[in-house]
Amino acid sequence: FTSAVKDRAGKFEAADGGTIFLDEIGDMSLAAQAKVLRALQENLVQRVGADKDIKVNVRVVAATNKDLKKEIAEGRFREDLYHRLAVILIKVPALNERRDDIPLLIEHFTAKIAEEQGNIAKSFSPAAIKLLQEYDWTGNIRELRNVVERLIILGGTEISENDVKLFASK
CATH class of the missing domain: 1.10.8.60 (Helicase, Ruva Protein; domain 3)
Structure with missing residues (x-):
């Protein structure tokens, strides 16, 4: 876990049964993206320093100012994470x-x-x-x-x- 993902894992657990907001998801490292994808797919997170998985049920809202399709094409964003997050897309005009x-x-x-x-x-x-x-x-x-x-x-x-x-x- 990077420190950002460590923080997010705790937030996933704290948000159990609620909603978690992931701001600037397009700036996340590929390693961090993999951890978030796992958490979303398996509904499992780990506390920092722990080895036990914790089952969570969260709704995720994510935001970015980046063109994620362009980021995917350039190898900076995981396509599988994009599809996991892109259930409902809302474009807020500038x-x-x-x-x-x-x-x-x-x-x-x-x-x-x-x-x-x-x-x-x-x-x-x-x-x-x-x-x-x-x-x-x-x-x-x-x-x-x-x-x-x-x-x-x-x-x-x-x-x-x-x-x-x-x-x-x-």
């Missing part, structure tokens, strides 16, 4: 493909950040929102959230177009 969602996401992140920081939520001017809708979001939702947080910290009482130009650029 933020650049759903720019109309940006105002609602800004509103959501602004409220969440205000709650986390114990502050009153700031507002974004229509011009600031429009500029953010035109931005190239290579980092998708995570990048948008970080930019919104930066704008809230560094911007004025109402986040303006000028604030976006000053603090949201790469």
Whole structure:
């Protein structure tokens, strides 16, 4: 077991009867993929340092930002693991493909950040929102959230177009 797989084995056991989320499965080593495949096929895991198998029953949700078919073709992802995981595929379009969602996401992140920081939520001017809708979001939702947080910290009482130009650029 690599340390990542050791951690996952414990999570498989802890999730017995529930759901386990495997994030960035496309970044897992081939050896780790083999261990996860075994766990999925046989519903068996081992605790770190143990020699006894533990039977588990879990539903698995996995995510990646990689094209797994390309990874398979290039020998970096196991095809058998792909088919084991690909029961229901959900493609989440990139933020650049759903720019109309940006105002609602800004509103959501602004409220969440205000709650986390114990502050009153700031507002974004229509011009600031429009500029953010035109931005190239290579980092998708995570990048948008970080930019919104930066704008809230560094911007004025109402986040303006000028604030976006000053603090949201790469």
